[in-house]
Structures are given as structure tokens and as C-alpha cells.
Amino acid sequence: MTIALADLPAGTRARFPGIAFSTHIYSEDRDLRAIVANGQRLSEGDRIRGLKILAITEAGVTLAFENYRVEVPIVTDW
Numbered sequence: 001m002t003i004a005l006a007d008l009p010a011g012t013r014a015r016f017p018g019i020a021f022s023t024h025i026y027s028e029d030r031d032l033r034a035i036v037a038n039g040q041r042l043s044e045g046d047r048i049r050g051l052k053i054l055a056i057t058e059a060g061v062t063l064a065f066e067n068y069r070v071e072v073p074i075v076t077d078w
Helices: 010-015
Strands: 002-004 021-025 034-037 040-042 051-056 060-065 068-073
Touching: 034 051
Parallel strands: 002 068
Antiparallel strands: 021 034, 034 040, 051 060, 060 068
8 A cells, every 4th residue: 555755654754764856757668767866866676765666657756665655746855
């Protein structure tokens, strides 16, 4: 089950690492999907600051953090 970043329990949300989005590229072709976060170009399966990028979607990014699948909209810095 995927949960919105804002809906994480308070303690978990406090541990969620800060990331700054600068680019979001979505394509139906998985190989073309990418984000730039904290100055790094990242694709599905990559890791940054303890987060694993599970999916780059039209609306944002799905990340694995602790035991959660977290959906983060593209217009959010977290």
C-alpha cells in the first residue's frame, strides 16, 4: 500500500530525509524516466539518503522508506 508523505506517522515523518527536487522526467518508457534530486540524476531503483526510488510517475515519485511506500508529488521538496 502506498501512503502520501503528509500521511506518514509523525515520528516517521520526522526521520524522513530532506530532498530537493529540481527536475522530473516522466515517460511511458521506463528507461527514460528520471529525477534530479540534490543535484543527482536518479532513475527507478536508485537510492538517495536512505530512500529507494520505486517508481517515477506522472504525478511524482514513489519511494521506499523504512516499511513504507511513500508517494511524493513533483512540486514538493521534502
